[in-house]
Amino acid sequence: MLAAIGVDSVEELFDQIPGPLRLGRPLDLPAGMSEAEVYERLTALAERNADAEKQVCFLGAGMYDHYVPAIVDAITSRSEFLTPYTPYQPEISQGGLQVMFEFQTAMSELTGLPVSNAGLYEGPSSVASAGYLAMGATKRAKFVVSRGVHPHSRETLRTYSVGYGAEVVEVGLAGGVTDAAALAAAVDEETAAVILQSPNFLGAVEDVEALGAAAQEHGALLVVACDPMTLGILKPPGECGADIALGEGQPLGNRLDFGGPSFGFFCATEAQIRRMPGRIAGETEDVDGRRGFVLALQTREQHIRREKATNNICTAQALNALGAMVHLAWLGREGFRELGELLVRRTAYARERLAAVEGVELLHDAPVVREFAVRLDAPVERVLDRVAERGIAAGYPLGREYEEFEDGLLVAITERRTREQIDALAEALEAAIAGERGEKLSHSDSRAPRGATEGAVA
């Protein structure tokens, strides 16, 4: 090979790098390892994580421990789906392109909006992309965002807004849902988009239709983030006046993976089709009149339009979207609805069961589908530690993101969480709260005569 190139060594090929810039030493990394050694090393790391097989997981907050059917792994691990690049050569990428087309059809059905793209990175950055679209569509630069929108989405939107030059105004919650009066007051003629989430971060189902009127009145776009798993039950955003419906796709056919990779879905009205971010597959024909699929509307995209592109994104999280499509086909029309109903009923049971525990009360009583918030009459992080000792991850401490809910706990239910596990959670919370109270009591009474303390605990 060197002779064909006309050099004496591979080293000569690197002569184009100026000498002082050559590293001139090995990288300071360990030597290579055998496959078995790498496996052992990574298994040892994995063992140190309290995953949902080691702990009963009531954590949600945007990603959920659903059962991913075996058929999803079987199909997504096929090398024909796993190893190709983006379908730039449609004649040899019909499989992937058709999956995108089917996925777009399914997401349109779920959200009630006619246009879907083939997927974005994940949920929160999809919200930021919606903001960018809304700025282009309205020539305005202000977003009115409910505090019910996922804190990561709000923060991501703010990060992006510093770049594209937009203002983010937050509207608070009342009774667990967006404060309608405050929202109406915040929206004006400068507002590019009103951004809501339903169910919101506290699990409450928002009245999107009523809240969205403020957007329509002032010519702003209505953007609704939603949990796809709830759309077998809830009225789709497209029927509530949404211009854009988007969200985190993980609940559909994707593993938890400590937060990624998953995908974001992004659906919109026909009016926005030429402003959409990301890849979109379209149906067409070949020269013989044979049905086929291609990447449509590529003139929106960075590889054609460069600085005038509607977004800089090139990835579609195609493999993750395939997982979602297979999961949806596996659930099917009836199964998807039944699963939604199961979530509503088990969640209702869990909410009632937990609310009956001494030291637990509901944070709000708005309707919920699969997640709800409670207040604990004991320090939340300490209660979580005690419950963890029983092998249960009780939920997400709301104080991490909401100073107004320092005592809040967000509990998520999936079809994997059985009645017995819910009962065990209730018992563990009861014991943990009692334990914390007892400890507090014994601390505060530590100067009192010993007999008095014993009497108080008894």
Place this chain on the structure above:
Amino acid sequence: MQRERATTIYEKSKSGRRAAVIAAAGVPETPISELIPANLLRDEPPNLPEVAEPEIVRHYNRLSRRNFDLDSGFYPLGSCTMKHNPRLNERVAALPGHARLHPAQDPRRAQGALELMYLLQASLAEICGLPSVSLQPSAGSHGELAGLLLTRAFHADRGEVRTKVLAPDTSHGTNPASVTMAGYEVVKVATNERGGVEMDDLRAKIAADPDQIACLMLTNPNTLGLFDENIEEIAALIHAAGGTLYYDGANLNAIMGQTRPGDMGFDIVHLNLHKSFSQPHGGGGPGAGPIAVSERIEPFLPRPQVVRREGSGGHGASFDLDFERPKSIGRLRGFQGNFGVFVRSYAYILSLGADGLAEASETAVLNANYLKARLAEGCAGERLPVAFDRHCMHEFVLSGRPLKNELGLATLDLAKRLLDFGFHPPTVYFPLLVDEALMVEPTETETKESLDAFADAIEEILAEAETDPEIARNAPYSTPVRRLDEVRATRKPVVRQTLA
């Protein structure tokens, strides 16, 4: 590949068929309308296909056979680094400790995951020659946006507002798209006769408005596969003007263990874990685009950052998510990034080690130069001359201009004819400054035999075109569909199936 007519999963749907069995709730079967007000409920379930499991399996297996993939053959797609995806990586990513770990798990109970992220950060920092890494960006273009927001924050912290970002005319399309999204204006820099940055043009563009230059975005080796020998001077010019130097890491596969962006003077680097670090491309994602930065950029990195806390009182070191970063640009996405990708890329780095990474780059460069030499022979050398005739790094660019002028055959025709020969074509019509461009990146994965077979196929296609160019002009013939009407798909887009 199959030539049967495409049928969608929806067209296989028959009312009443199903795959999933949903468990009994095991709790009171309260009517849903008593739990959620009727005005918030949907009237009809969404129209999802009704198909039994065997038909779902057959359907998607059939679709899979209508895809060409890296495991089926040579995939010399320039700038995309289609290297082998070791299956070990899939196995370790699927371990329950990784795959079923909730992202909101308390960091004290996710120590293995955080340590893995910390070790990956450290490995990437060493490869880049820069002190700090954030794994958060989800892809290369996300890393670019991060880099520009970091630049903005860096300048704002010094009380400066700058408006312009320089990028060569050979840059990836994502560069200018990211510049606009980050609220900057793109200023194009010309390319010189050696394929590098035209220094006089760069000097002139900087001198025209030095206080407004925020950043120069560069790929090195660039999209022509050529290393810019003037990089030290370029870095000095940009830094003297007060700008940052951004490294688009799409071409990192050429330089691992050979030279480092940090040593060249770059402030911010993004890495495509799905290119150099073997994450499968998945037909268009997922990937990950971590960024490595210099000390002066570090305070602005996205939050949270994975940190190591030294132990005390008999406890060992531990790992944590650090949110207390007052100068941070904030989040770019939810949770901690594409962890599943991190597992695969860390497994890849462990497998190859220091020597293996350096050898991968050497082999990638050797393969590219060999294939370039093979294509300089015979018809190819005449009809498809290399755009810049010098040793290349990991990829090279040919111009199909003579082929077009002399035989009336476009680069697109050649690409489509390659499909009939069982090859994925190179990247076509990019970079824009080369007429009828073909950008070829063989990667270290390929053997001499597969490179020879590709060169032979090109030669055969060109020989065939000498006598009958119509064959290539109407290609492909053997694929599931032939040339598709892409114009119609944009003029009258049909982006979903209309369901009854």
